[in-house]
Each structure stands twice: as C-alpha cells, then as structure tokens.
Amino acid sequence: MLRDTLYPEISPYTSGHIAVDDLHEIYWEESGNPKGMPIIFIHGGPGAGSSPASRRFFDPDYYRIIVFDQRGSGRSRPLGEVRNNTTPLLIQDIETLRRHLGLDQWHIFGGSWGSTLAIAYAEHHPDHCLSLILRGIFLCRPSEIDWFLYGMRTIFPEQWHEFNTFLPEGERHDLLKSYHTRLMNSDPEIHMPAALAWSKYEGACATLLPSEGTVNSFLDPVVALGLARMEAHYFSNNIFLPDNFLMDNIHKIRHIPTTIVQGRYDVVCPIVTASEVVEKWPEANYIIVPDAGHSAYDPPLCRELVKACERVKGTTV
Numbered sequence: 001m002l003r004d005t006l007y008p009e010i011s012p013y014t015s016g017h018i019a020v021d022d023l024h025e026i027y028w029e030e031s032g033n034p035k036g037m038p039i040i041f042i043h044g045g046p047g048a049g050s051s052p053a054s055r056r057f058f059d060p061d062y063y064r065i066i067v068f069d070q071r072g073s074g075r076s077r078p079l080g081e082v083r084n085n086t087t088p089l090l091i092q093d094i095e096t097l098r099r100h101l102g103l104d105q106w107h108i109f110g111g112s113w114g115s116t117l118a119i120a121y122a123e124h125h126p127d128h129c130l131s132l133i134l135r136g137i138f139l140c141r142p143s144e145i146d147w148f149l150y151g152m153r154t155i156f157p158e159q160w161h162e163f164n165t166f167l168p169e170g171e172r173h174d175l176l177k178s179y180h181t182r183l184m185n186s187d188p189e190i191h192m193p194a195a196l197a198w199s200k201y202e203g204a205c206a207t208l209l210p211s212e213g214t215v216n217s218f219l220d221p222v223v224a225l226g227l228a229r230m231e232a233h234y235f236s237n238n239i240f241l242p243d244n245f246l247m248d249n250i251h252k253i254r255h256i257p258t259t260i261v262q263g264r265y266d267v268v269c270p271i272v273t274a275s276e277v278v279e280k281w282p283e284a285n286y287i288i289v290p291d292a293g294h295s296a297y298d299p300p301l302c303r304e305l306v307k308a309c310e311r312v313k314g315t316t317v
Contacts, residue, residue, distance in 0.1 A: 004303040006056040011276025014068075017077065020093050023084050027075035028068040028097055031062035035131075037313070038103050038213070040066040042110035042118050044136075048075020048223060053297065057109065057311050066106070068097055070117075072224040080225045082184070083234040086240035090120050098128060100252065107312055111135030111296050111305075112269055113231075115240070122256060123249040131257040134309045135301065136266050136294050137274040139246045140239045141290055144273060148171065148202075148235075149175045155267045156205045163201035167195070180232040191229070198228035205267050208293035251278045258284040259308040263292035263301050 013031035039058055044178045050067045058065045069076040071093065094117075098106065107130045110118035115134040122129045138144060139153045149206070153160035164172055171178035182194035182230045196219060203218025204210075219226065234240070258281070262274040269289070287308070291302035 004307055006053070006306060007058065007060060008056070008304060009052060010055055012055075013147050014225075017075075018090075018096060020071070020096055021084055023078070023081065024071045025077045026059045026064065026068055026071060026093055027077075027098070028100075030064060030066055030101075031055050032058060032063045032065040036062050036064040038064045038066060038101070038106035039109055039309070039312075040068070040097075040106050040299045042094075042108065042114040043067075043070065043073070044110075044112035044114045044123075045073060045227050045230055046070060046090075046113045046117075046234050047073045047080075047226035048113070049076075049226055051217075057296075057302075057305055059313065062313055063107075063309075066097070066101065068093075070230075071232055074222065077216060079222060080229045082229060085230070085233065087117070087120055087234070088238075088240060090117055091124050093120050095125060095128075096109060102127065105130045107131045107133070107307075109133045109309070110253045112138050112294065116140050117248065119246050119250075119253070120241070122253045123246065126253050126256060129253070129256050131312050132253070132256055133261070133305065133312065134258065135296055135305060136269040137262060137277050138262060138269040139277070140234065141244065141275055142238075144269070145176070145235045147270065148268065152205050152267055157200055159204040163197060166197040176235055178231065179228070180236050183232045192225065195224040195228035196221075198220075198231070199224035202227065202231075202268065205283075206293065208263070208298055209266050211295070214295060214297070237312070247277070247280065250277065254281055254283050257312075258286065259311070260284050261287045261289060261301060261304045261308060263294060264288055264290045265292065266294040268294040285288070 012029035012031045017025040019025050041054045049069045072081045108118045185191045203215040255313040292298040
C-alpha cells in the first residue's frame with residue numbers, strides 16, 4: 001500500500017550557501033539518505049522560500065532530499081534582492097547546485113511557481129531529469145497574472161477588497177504597478193506593509209477552507225518580503241522568458257515520466273492551465289484532486305503528492 005501521509009520531521013545532515021555571482025548566495029540543504037535517489041524540491045512564489053515541511057513529502061530512507069532557496073528568497077542572501085534575478089539565472093543556479101552535489105540526474109518536485117521553474121529547467125536540461133512531479137500548474141502567462149491580481153476577486157471578494165484598498169484610491173488603477181513601486185522602495189516602512197498585504201492576500205486564497213495557520217505563515221516577514229517583492233518583479237517582467245515559451249517547448253520534455261497533481265478548486269492557479277498543459281502533454285499522469293485548493297498542505301492534495309513520490313520509487317533503479 002502506498003503511503004499517503006507526510007513523513008515525520010527530519011533535520012538536514014548537511015547545508016550551506018553557494019555564491020552564484022558577486023551578489024547572490026543561495027541556501028541549500030540535504031536530508032534523508034545520503035546514498036539515496038536524489039530528488040530536488042523547488043519552492044513556489046517566486047520568492048516564498050522553503051520550509052522544514054518541504055522535506056516531508058519524501059521517504060527519507062529512499063530519497064536523498066535536496067532543498068534550496070532561490071535567489072532573494074528564504075535563507076538565500078540577500079533577501080528580497082531583485083538585481084541579477086531572472087528565470088534563466090534561476091535555471092543556471094539549479095545546474096550549479098546539481099554540479100556542486102556531484103549529480104548527473106535527479107527527480108524534480110515543484111508546485112505553483114515551483115512547477116513553472118521545474119518545467120523551465122526541464123526544457124533547458126531534459127537529460128538531467130529522471131521524472132517530474134508537478135502541483136498547481138502555473139505558467140505565469142499574462143492571463144494568469146491578471147487572474148491573480150483581479151480574477152480571484154470572483155471567489156474571494158473580501159480578501160481582494162483588503163488587497164485593493166491597502167493602496168490609496170489614486171493607486172488602484174494598476175495594482176501590479178502600484179504594488180511594485182512600493183515593494184521596490186528601499187524604506188522598510190514603505191515596502192514591508194505592502195509585502196504583508198500582498199502575501200496575506202495570497203495566503204488567504206491558497207486553501208480550500210479557511211486556514212489561519214496558512215495565513216500566519218504567509219505573514220512571516222521573511223516569507224512576505226521574498227514572496228511579494230519577487231512576484232511583483234517577475235510578474236512585471238514576463239518572467240524574463242519569451243511569450244508562451246513554456247507551453248511552446250513542452251514537446252522537449254514529453255518523454256520525461258511526469259505526474260501532475262491539481263486541486264479542482266485551486267483558485268491561485270486555476271485548473272484550466274493544467275488542463276491546457278495536459279492537452280499538449282497527454283503522456284503525463286494527470287491527477288485531479290476533487291476536494292483540494294492550491295496549498296500543497298491541503299490534506300487531500302498532500303496525500304496525492306506523497307503517493308506520487310512513492311510511485312516514482314518503483315520506476316527507477
């Protein structure tokens with residue numbers, strides 16, 4: 001029988017920082033079995049960073065669990081730094097980490113923006129990917145960004161009203177531009193309230209049922225600053241990739257064994273995107289979770305993600 005609950009909490013057996021240029025150092029850690037099958041956890045956001053719970057989807061006796069924080073996120077340094085911070089550079093950082101750890105291939109696990117970056121990485125480096133486990137598919141296209149900024153009001157009007165009215169009335173005509181201006185301001189008294197408002201909005205919409213714990217986790221200042229500033233940065237710059245790049249290059253990765261786990265009621269990354277991806281990627285094992293939202297820790301979604309990691313164990317030597 002496949003395990004369907006998170007594994008117990010574990011601590012890393014090694015961790016560190018890698019200087020990836022003159023400005024950025026990315027945090028990385030390993031836990032589980034040092035001689036096990038390597039799997040890398042790619043966190044969401046962009047900018048959300050990883051957490052101790054990120055390790056718990058994976059059997060620590062089988063997997064060599066690799067977790068890292070992307071540029072400007074979590075324990076990477078400097079927090080919230082947008083200079084030298086683009087999708088091609090994030091892809092380059094993953095390759096730097098792979099080589100640093102002496103790995104040829106690994107399994108890839110990513111949700112939300114983590115699915116975006118996982119797909120982008122795989123399209124650039126398919127030969128290094130043993131499999132993909134993707135959750136809450138997000139391609140960061142203009143329609144998806146517009147949905148995040150305005151469309152979620154359809155389902156979460158109270159939360160959107162708070163997000164909207166945080167800004168003075170004269171700044172509400174363009175939410176992304178107005179938040180971006182505030183978030184990039186060097187004064188913490190300006191950027192931190194905006195970061196908390198942005199992050200609270202996302203956290204409040206991330207679960208199928210209200211979750212005070214989820215919202216509180218999004219209000220952690222490190223999470224809020226990294227998440228809000230990086231999302232505004234990437235959303236304002238078309239994620240630094242050509243239009244429709246990820247969808248147009250799916251043909252390059254259709255041969256990679258892939259599981260897509262999608263909450264039916266994911267409001268942050270609506271199921272329509274996953275559906276469009278699967279139309280172009282029919283080989284993917286597509287699992288719709290009928291009673292889940294966006295958060296990987298929604299219990300029904302969490303169970304399917306753990307099961308997906310368990311199934312991968314039987315497909316590799």
